[in-house]
Amino acid sequence: MTQPRRRDKAATRSALLDAARRRFAQHGYDGTGVRDIAGDVGVDSALVFRYFGSKEQLYAQAVHAEIPAVAGEAPRPLTELTGALLHDVVFADWEQFGGEHPLLVMLRSSGRAAVRDHLREQICEGYLRSFADRFDGDDAELRAELVGALLLGIGVMRSLVGSPALGAAGFEATREQVARMVTALS
Template sequence: MTRAPKPKTPRPRNATATREAILASARRAFARAGYDGAGVREIAAGAGVTAMLVNRYFGSKEQLFAEAISAANAQPIILTAANLKSGDLAATIAEKLVEITKSGDTPLDGFLIMLHSASSKRAAELGREEIEKGHQKTMAGALAGDLAPQRAALILSIVAGFQVMRQMIGLSALADARPEDLTALLTPLFRSLIDAKAGGEPSGAATKSRRSSAGRRAATT
């Protein structure tokens, strides 16, 4: 009579690896379908776990979404410490933006997650919180003068809009343009916001132009 084989000892679950797998699956799902389109079961299947385990690790879909956004934005490409300390921040932002929006390249997860989730009120709130405490705060901290949060928000708006038009919609004037031409056009836009004087007034030619216009108006009154 042969002995029955001993039952296999269950392999201990690596909590850290499981959590990372769920988070990676969530990033892929939210980037593809947005907050409303991605389900917990789909995310669980992508990580090789059950939906119950997803809830055990993250508590709710909202919390999972918030952490997915945070993870996607944890390693910035444009607003790195080195870039923020560069000699010409405006040119650096322009160059990096053109570089990451090459035609045919896959847009960044963080951008896709926000783009595909913007129609959800709750997802938009979570996204706004992440942007305000992350990229906007970082950008504003690199700006001198008044209205730094507003100027930082405008810079981020240009970045996001450019990504949509060039990479998502594929506007031919942008998608087919030479990178150096786009960089040359974007740089002064960013510089006008980065180098603004106190009161939010841009320095240089723009200010002189306004003064000249004001003088002409005064002369005709």
């Protein structure tokens, strides 16, 4: 860490957000105390409430990540789109969140109803919608959600479960198998 410049509101605020992201990502909402977060930054816990109002508002601001609109851009074929998403969601190193995608982080705090709502909103509005356009037939949405389930499941297996083969497999090997599964759907 860099020597903390004293009395720098913006820097301290941002450092608190970083620490909150890592703590919440690793231990979930209920498992993280305000004093822990403040302690990581080397600051009194009262400052958290001064800057963010409450623990809940801090959490909301911490996990609020602008999910890159990897979907909307060019009308890429489905397998290419899936591969890009596999890269961003599962294999990208989200260093802000301690190495995991914010969606997987939210999963770890899914005991709270507010977190589940946010999770559903981001997955459905952000990701699934773009899948459904790539399928025909009346059950296009079901197949789109199956693709989403596969990607989400891979993320869960890698980060939460820590399964051996998926954890050790490289991006290219995984992408290839995923492509076979997805093309079988259309």
